Amino acid sequence: MINGKHLKPRDMGKPADQLTKIDRLMPLPGPFDKLDTAPEFKEPKEEWREKYCTTLDGFIAIDTLKRPETKEEEEEFVRKFLQGLGKMLSEETNRGIIQPLKLSIEYCAKCNTCSEACHIFQSTEGHELYRPIYRSEVLRKIVKKYFTKSGRLLGGLVGADIDLNWETVARLGELSYRCNLCRRCAQTCPLGLDNGLLAREIRKIFSQELGIAPKALHEKGTELQLKTGSSTGLTKPAFLDIIEFLEEDLEEKTGKKIKIPIDKEGADILLIHNAGEYMSWPENPMAFAILFEEAGLDWTLSSDLLGYDNVNYGLFYDDGQAKKIALKQFEAARKLGVKRIVLGECGHAHKAAVVTADRMTYGANKVPVESFLPILRDIIKDNRLKLDPSKNNFPVTLHDPCNVVRQMGIVKPQRDILKAVAPQFWEMTPHGVYNYCCGGGSGFAIMNSFNFPEWRKNVSVRMKVKQILEVFQDTLEDASIPKYICAPCSNCKGSMRDILEHYQLTAKYNVQYAGIVELVVNALADLDRPFFEFLEE
């Protein structure tokens, strides 16, 4: 096993039961400063080693990447990977990506500015495997060796010093799922190169060429969504049952009688939530209904296939799947004849529908897509809600979803909203476009096979845990004061739930979490009792 400080990109092809392991973790501030930073991770089980790829760092992210049984299968795997790499590098087959891709492959000066920016590299105290350019370097070496004349002729002399075998490819696949695709590295790169994009390209080759992707994203993600309408498996009858339940519950909670509009033709706004909200955080769609009704907006939900779940996991690993889903979502909006789609609190759906899908269709097929944030900000600015911010008189911090801030530049509206409803609003450091990922980005929050959650709970969320502890340092240990993390994104919320449970922050320190609309509803002047259950006791 190679030490985290001495690991080189060319080592990826070397035979070893396990290439390397995490030997150190970034220390956390109090009250966790006594935690051991030399982690004792459980060894992967023997049957996992036999069947899957545990030879990178001992963790398995891709639960469908199985070891081949014959030599032929092994060779076929490598051949197909190279074929996929060829498509990645061709303008014909990768048109939308080719320019930033080629720049990122060819121009890296290895200045390592990006390493400082990466929360995963920092969380492991600088483990080489997680250096943002480590993965890119491995990819570059393979490209050099098989797709350039100099590499073919001169090999190691020109940097093409890597053995390409099943293990190399499989490890590279696993390594593409050790990056949250937060693109903080791309933001800081003086040359504008994008390691996140390269990580995603590797995932794409695995899915599009080898048919391999984590079950949570593909089989139980995009495929389930295309079949049932939602990656949660939520069907139309179940959706309608839930909406009815929300109306009853909402009335009980707030005394407000609201008929939630469904399939209202010609409405101004089609609001689409991440369907996970209905299942796990129903107060969120309830709060949206209250605010949109109070503000008198002309809005509706859709019960059409793919009209009630805004997620698009294709964004994380597969262009084809991303496009299929995006187009079906547009179709649901077109059928209703709405003027625009408005996205609820889901970060990746924001980027998928507003930015990525923008180039997937045109003309009459296209429906304008917006974030809910500016709309909510305007509602508040225009005084269309009667607010009493003193109802939220506890420390509040904002976790910025990467897709909303860094990828889209929506930064100020959510802050204007918080300033209007939360008198004790504290920013994390850093925040806005310089935020850190929640650790669950790019699908990690829902990937729970084998020992992957152990990696996530200790490594990828670590920087966010540090930020949370720091921002609440003055009141943390006083459990009589609730502390609220506003995380306006379902995926980030999943990650927050994980963090608060794993580090026992709710149980011991009364740290709570939810989205931004709940906070606004809790500040409504006419509510007799708090909207938040944690304020009721």
Place this chain on the structure above:
Amino acid sequence: MLTTKDKEGNFKVAGIVGCVTWVSLILILIKNLLEVLSMSFEVNGKVIEVDEDGFITDPDLWDEAVAEYLAKTEEVEELTEDHWKVINYLRDYYKQYGIAPMVRKVTKETGFSLKEIYELFPSGPAKGACKIAGLPKPTGCV
């Protein structure tokens, strides 16, 4: 005693009783090992396959005996009437809608608070109760 020492001080299996005990111990070990490897278990002659988190892959094979077996894997020693109230609600909902009900609905319809549900099913409504009720593992951003 299963073993005795011979003159040289080496351990030796003591007679037929010891032999039978050892063989059965080894058989149990092999059975357990096979169960782990194939990720399935057997109840009343039915082989039930589970995924790596222990959720049964074919919900149609579920019955009360299967529930009792799964309960033991989720720190539930005995299924009481209260447990069954939750399990039956989950199953009925699943039969009707093809998906597990939202947690809020479970608490409201069964009358148990979330805290009480956690007392009944220590690993929680989704991981614990749904698994025992034979529902598939929740998917999506939940």
